[in-house]
Amino acid sequence: MSKSFVLSLIFAALAAAQSSVPSFTASVAPAAETVTTVSTPANVPLFDIETVQLTDNVVAELQSNPEVAEYASLFEFGDANSTAAVRSRHARSAQRCKTMPGDALYPSKLVWALTDLLLGGALEPIVPIGSSCYPNSTYNNYDAESYEDNGALMNPLYYGMTCPIPASENAANGACTQGGYSEYAVKIKNVAQIQLAVNFARSLNLRLVIRNTGHDYNGRSVGKGALSIWTHGLKEIQYVENYNSAAYSGPVFKVGAGVQGFELLQAAEKYGVSAVAGICPTVGIFGGYSTGGGHSPLMQLFGAGSDQIVALEVVLANGRFVTATQSVNSDLYWAMLGGGGGTFGIITSAVVKVHPKVPVTTSSWTVMTSETVSAEAFWELVTFFWESFPTYNDAKTYSWGTIMKLAPGTYLWNMTPFFATNKTIEEFETLVEPLFKKAAELNITIAANTTHYDTLYPAYQATFATYNYYIGGAGAIPGSRFIPTENWANETVLNQTFAAVQNAVEKAMMLNLYHQHTADEFDKGINSLNPAFRNLQAQLVAIQSVTDMTAAGWKAGDDALNIETMAPLREVTPTGGAYGNEANIGEPNWQQAFWGKNYPRLVGLKKKYDPTELFYVHHGVGSEGWVVQDNGIVGVQSTDGPLCRV
Numbered sequence: 001m002s003k004s005f006v007l008s009l010i011f012a013a014l015a016a017a018q019s020s021v022p023s024f025t026a027s028v029a030p031a032a033e034t035v036t037t038v039s040t041p042a043n044v045p046l047f048d049i050e051t052v053q054l055t056d057n058v059v060a061e062l063q064s065n066p067e068v069a070e071y072a073s074l075f076e077f078g079d080a081n082s083t084a085a086v087r088s089r090h091a092r093s094a095q096r097c098k099t100m101p102g103d104a105l106y107p108s109k110l111v112w113a114l115t116d117l118l119l120g121g122a123l124e125p126i127v128p129i130g131s132s133c134y135p136n137s138t139y140n141n142y143d144a145e146s147y148e149d150n151g152a153l154m155n156p157l158y159y160g161m162t163c164p165i166p167a168s169e170n171a172a173n174g175a176c177t178q179g180g181y182s183e184y185a186v187k188i189k190n191v192a193q194i195q196l197a198v199n200f201a202r203s204l205n206l207r208l209v210i211r212n213t214g215h216d217y218n219g220r221s222v223g224k225g226a227l228s229i230w231t232h233g234l235k236e237i238q239y240v241e242n243y244n245s246a247a248y249s250g251p252v253f254k255v256g257a258g259v260q261g262f263e264l265l266q267a268a269e270k271y272g273v274s275a276v277a278g279i280c281p282t283v284g285i286f287g288g289y290s291t292g293g294g295h296s297p298l299m300q301l302f303g304a305g306s307d308q309i310v311a312l313e314v315v316l317a318n319g320r321f322v323t324a325t326q327s328v329n330s331d332l333y334w335a336m337l338g339g340g341g342g343t344f345g346i347i348t349s350a351v352v353k354v355h356p357k358v359p360v361t362t363s364s365w366t367v368m369t370s371e372t373v374s375a376e377a378f379w380e381l382v383t384f385f386w387e388s389f390p391t392y393n394d395a396k397t398y399s400w401g402t403i404m405k406l407a408p409g410t411y412l413w414n415m416t417p418f419f420a421t422n423k424t425i426e427e428f429e430t431l432v433e434p435l436f437k438k439a440a441e442l443n444i445t446i447a448a449n450t451t452h453y454d455t456l457y458p459a460y461q462a463t464f465a466t467y468n469y470y471i472g473g474a475g476a477i478p479g480s481r482f483i484p485t486e487n488w489a490n491e492t493v494l495n496q497t498f499a500a501v502q503n504a505v506e507k508a509m510m511l512n513l514y515h516q517h518t519a520d521e522f523d524k525g526i527n528s529l530n531p532a533f534r535n536l537q538a539q540l541v542a543i544q545s546v547t548d549m550t551a552a553g554w555k556a557g558d559d560a561l562n563i564e565t566m567a568p569l570r571e572v573t574p575t576g577g578a579y580g581n582e583a584n585i586g587e588p589n590w591q592q593a594f595w596g597k598n599y600p601r602l603v604g605l606k607k608k609y610d611p612t613e614l615f616y617v618h619h620g621v622g623s624e625g626w627v628v629q630d631n632g633i634v635g636v637q638s639t640d641g642p643l644c645r646v
């Protein structure tokens, strides 16, 4: 088919839709059927919501229903060489950018109304979460009741700061616009809705994003003008005590893609097992966390987040619903676990390993320079702590702490907490005895608050879960670095490394310091986890604060972070890497930093599973051909612009 013929076909459909055609009768039924085959190679039956699917039968019904036949092709699958696939390929090659609201080819209100009917009413406009704070916005929802938000990002910087949650009353007199927020969300309640949305977006070359909680550090779950697949409502958790497959036998959970950290840990507590989740209770475990790596207090015992997953149910870019395990679609399984969220397909559920419950000893403390604690003594103690990381990791413990320079020569070290999994208080105290002895020699008192818990959940509740990880704050930019094992092997290198750590504290507002190591037994190439994630003793996340919140101010802050803080850390860790989920949006040489030697294979699989480049996330696998043209609106890359080919 020629390009112009194809375009005229689309135009005809859309033009008809723009004209005075009356709206569809509400009798247009949702495009879905309930399939009877519930078993899959994942070896746990589909959830009910996964049996409600878009099938070839359903598409055929659309094609033969006179009321909607004209539009049926928008919802066809994109199987290789199908009419729908060929047509959308042509449409795409005629357009440099994804279709935006306002473009001639953007679906009309009528087409959206039909789509909503076919989705069973799951389509929702996205309204910026901050808009109810603005008396004078076009959303006209001032002081509206708060609601479960379908479109917000934890950090408003990345959608362009176009409707910030005001820090002061004055801010509320400003403007609130859609900016880089997505346009519509599909509030997912079944698999058919995902398939329809995928087919629709692919057919019309719409920008598509997948959003679970919006916690992504770099705004990769929103996009200007995008249709957003909102998976947050997929909350089921099913315990299977005697799971069995070729790859793994033992207890598992089958979990919906919307399950968050606190829900997973609560379920683990209930069933007397332990499960792997990060330190923020509200992070989604089967959206970004497990696909991007996943560090946690249990990683030394049980491996990274990606290592926990035995099987995935996934909607592909062509709209088809498939299973991925180590033996079925094994290349997709490999790519999706480590290759990052929003890139290869849309997860609806995962079968995830659970483990014996473990007791935990937690210990928190604060050390600060003072009249009796000189900066020199402070650093000597922190150096000693740093040098002990291999010992702490060998003991299979984890810690998160922060170090800050409060003023020249004034430093604060918060241990928030040391998380000694599978340790009694005595075992923990033996482990840290040399550190406490060193402190005593330096006349530093470590007033540790040490508590033992029989299982992980109460330990987590008393520590990590008490921090306020709020949505909406902005004022800082992160940068991440994994510090590999060899940086402890040679004293010269160790000293150089610590000098870069100390420099980071001098330059950044805060340095987050994790001692962590991924259990070695999973290093068998079963997934695409960053090799640097398997060879580390520490992760550092430096936070640059920005007070001048203009585009120039943000840019200057980001440059300062990358040049003054991160570059010296990168220099001393040539075999290190960075954590894609907690990285700087401008991470240089990100392909190497996030995936190392796995990158070329990942790109090949991206081409295989998403040949139409439906899924895009910034610095995602295979995203090099695209750019969000935001005109430098906030000084770092935001989602606030059309998504176009480079």
Ligand SMILES: Cc1cc2nc3c(=O)[nH]c(=O)nc-3n(C[C@H](O)[C@H](O)[C@H](O)COP(=O)(O)OP(=O)(O)OC[C@H]3O[C@@H](n4cnc5c(N)ncnc54)[C@H](O)[C@@H]3O)c2cc1C
Residues within 6 Å of the ligand: 154, 209, 210, 211, 212, 213, 214, 215, 216, 217, 220, 221, 231, 257, 277, 278, 279, 280, 282, 283, 284, 285, 286, 287, 288, 289, 291, 292, 293, 294, 295, 296, 340, 341, 342, 343, 345, 346, 347, 348, 469, 581, 582, 617
């Ligand atoms: C306060 C805080 C603390 C954190 N602590 C930790 C920690 O301890 N350990 C750790 O490893 N990480 C941690 N993180 C980082 C966290 O892992 C990432 O932010 C993660 O990407 C969040 O995933 P999400 O699904 O909740 O977020 P979202 O922003 O909704 O999604 C993240 C990415 O995953 C994609 N995605 C979402 N759902 C799906 C799906 N169903 N299928 C396919 N792709 C999908 C999105 O498109 C996006 O690209 C923390 C983050 C925050 C904000």
Ligand SMILES: *[C@@H]1O[C@H](CO)[C@@H](O)[C@H](O)[C@H]1NC(C)=O
Residues within 6 Å of the ligand: 080, 081
């Ligand atoms: C699609 O068409 C191409 C070129 O015409 C051909 O090489 C390929 O094998 C076809 N694929 C399928 C799945 O039919």
Ligand SMILES: *[C@@H]1O[C@H](CO)[C@@H](O)[C@H](O)[C@H]1NC(C)=O
Residues within 6 Å of the ligand: 136, 173
């Ligand atoms: C409200 O917005 C309009 C249009 O942007 C503007 O003209 C008017 O001054 C604003 N009013 C207030 C009180 O900010």
Ligand SMILES: *[C@@H]1O[C@H](CO)[C@@H](O)[C@H](O)[C@H]1NC(C)=O
Residues within 6 Å of the ligand: 301, 356, 358, 422
């Ligand atoms: C916890 O430690 C005990 C020994 O103290 C060991 O037998 C057990 O296997 C450990 N548990 C895990 C999950 O590693």
Ligand SMILES: *[C@@H]1O[C@H](CO)[C@@H](O)[C@H](O)[C@H]1NC(C)=O
Residues within 6 Å of the ligand: 441, 442, 443
């Ligand atoms: C610690 O205090 C003791 C007694 O006040 C003093 O003798 C010693 O020099 C101090 N040590 C350091 C490292 O400050």
Ligand SMILES: *[C@@H]1O[C@H](CO)[C@@H](O)[C@H](O)[C@H]1NC(C)=O
Residues within 6 Å of the ligand: 362, 364, 449, 450, 451, 462, 463
């Ligand atoms: C000690 O830590 C526990 C959490 O582990 C906390 O509940 C308690 O309030 C802390 N006590 C003090 C004195 O800070």
Ligand SMILES: *[C@@H]1O[C@H](CO)[C@@H](O)[C@H](O)[C@H]1NC(C)=O
Residues within 6 Å of the ligand: 490, 491, 492, 493
């Ligand atoms: C330690 O590392 C330095 C710097 O890379 C190198 O010059 C030196 O030879 C190494 N020493 C040993 C004992 O390997």
Ligand SMILES: *[C@@H]1O[C@H](CO)[C@@H](O)[C@H](O)[C@H]1NC(C)=O
Residues within 6 Å of the ligand: 491, 492, 495
């Ligand atoms: C490393 O630093 C320590 C403390 O500053 C110093 O004593 C030691 O000589 C240094 N080692 C090397 C090889 O530079």
